[in-house]
Amino acid sequence: MSLIVIGLNHKTAPVEIREKIAFNSKEAIKEALKELIQREGIGEVVIISTCNRVEIYVYTANVSDLKRENQVEETIKAFLSNFHNIEIGEFENYLYVYKDTEAVEHLFKVASSLDSMIVGEPQITGQVKESYEIALSERTTSLILNYLMNRALFTAKRVRNETRIGKNPVSVSYAAVGLIKKVFDELSKKSILLVGAGEMAELALRHLIGSGIKNVYLTNRTFQRAEEIAKEFNGVAVPFGNLKEQLVKTDIVICSTGAPHYVITEQMLKEVMPLRKHKPIFFIDISVPRNVDPACNELDNVYLYNIDDLQDVVDSNILERKKEAEKALSIVQEETEKFFQWLNSLESVPVIVSIRNKAEQVRQEEIEKFKAKYKDLPPELINSIDYLTQSIINKIMHSPTVALKNNCENKEILIFSARRLFGLDSEEE
Known part of the structure; x- marks a missing residue:
């Protein structure tokens, strides 16, 4: 028996290959699982399919040699080829x-998100659970x-x-939100103004709304575009010519114009x-070239961060995550050992x-022989003898049981020896 995973991910395959191999719906995964479980040698199977990876986890049934394991691998490759109508040579x-x-x-x-494109991102755990x-x-x-x-x-x-x-956030938009939270304790009472319609700015706005901000204003040189975005975010469109007046009553400003x-x-x-009245105002300038004069940062209670500042935060946080990943790897190794201790104990259970x-x-x-020989003994004494013999058996069995359950290099030899020592093979024969 063996555990096998066959797959590809963002590290090994370009997106055009991942797209061809991906299972793009729950129904597709269900259909694939039904087909795979029927294949020879596959006893159990799970499929994980996301935008960055496709992996098939298999517990092989009645497979104990390398040749048959390789046959299972070829079976999975052939299945992927047939299911997705793609030549094996294109993805192998x-x-x-x-x-x-x-x-x-x-x-x-x-x-644990240690193999993700962005280490530490939380979505993958939910995707594994769903799979x-x-x-x-x-x-x-x-x-x-x-x-x-x-x-897992x-x-x-x-x-x-x-x-x-x-x-620690490792995207520019998350980094922006993290910095804002350091200046303002309670975001639900603050207002935000989005100047322009850049993608990163909109993403930062989504994160801020998710953090509790309710007063959202949007302005753009094309007022119709401001109205479209305002509708999407349940905000208020402001004419671009009123920018200065809007700054008077806004706490957070995200700029992303052309x-x-x-x-x-x-x-x-x-x-x-x-x-x-010199209340703090926070600017996130994600525009290139910059939309907010850097000299503004010299004014009292004006906090200005541009795209480079945010990237510095992101880079610093990535380094921090890498340090934490080393701790996480030790947890992974510890849990891997525990899993195989459990798995190896299963091999010993029948013995x-x-x-x-x-x-x-x-x-x-x-x-029974004792009871037949001493028929006149009182039931209380018989019960005591029964309990005593049970206790003796349990004490004798303790050491062999522990030895068979424990993980060791020569587990198969130990199991074989136990079967011979206790005469189990001859009885089965």
Whole structure:
């Protein structure tokens, strides 16, 4: 038996290949699972398919040699080719194959966002959970993959709780929101003005709205465009000519226009700040070239960050996440070892049960002989003897049971020896 993962991701395959191999709906994944579970050698299967990766996790049934494992790999490749109507040669070189320990460690890294394009991003854990739930609904998992997927989600939870891998923002828009939160404690009472319609600015606006901001204003040189964006964000469109007046009553300003010059100047803010009674105002200038005069940052209670400032924050946070990733990897390795301790213990269970059954059979036979020989003994004494013999069997069985359950290099030899020592093979024959 073996655990195998076959897949490709953003590190190994370009997007045009990932698109061809992706399962683009739950229905497609369900159909694929139904087909795969019927294939020879595949006992359990889970498919994870996102924009950045496609991976098939398989627990092979009744496969114990390298040749048959390779046959399972070829079966999966042929399936991908037929299902997606693509020649194997188009994607085969982009695939990676991990087995057993490497397969488990890889899954735990994936679930913990250690293998993501942006390390620490939280979405992948939910995607792994959803993939597992789809497999559960199609009954393509059983004891092994059920336990494996649950341990993967548990490992991801440990990484999230025991490290700071997801704490620091690593996108420009998230970094902008993080800086704003350092200036303003309660965002729900603040107002925000979006100047222009740049994609990153809109993304930052979405994050801020998600953080509680309700008073949203939008302005653009084309007023119709401002109205369209305002409708999308439940905000208010402001004529571009009223920019200065709007700055008087706005706490946060995000600029992202295509203007080749400063839209907000130092002189403009010198006039605006007294009207604001010098209350703090925060500018995020994501425009290139810049839309807010850098000299504005010299004014009291004016906080200005441009795209380079935000990128510095992002780069610093990426380094911090990499440090935290080292801690996370130790958790992954620890949980991988625990999984295989559990898996190896399963191999010992039938032997342990057989030994205990044989010991119990011998005990019962001897008890019956004893009772037949001493028929006049009181029931209380018989019960005490029965309890005593059970206790003796349990104490004798303790050391062999622990030895068989423990993980070791020569586990197969130990199991074989136990079967021979207790005469289990001859009985089965």
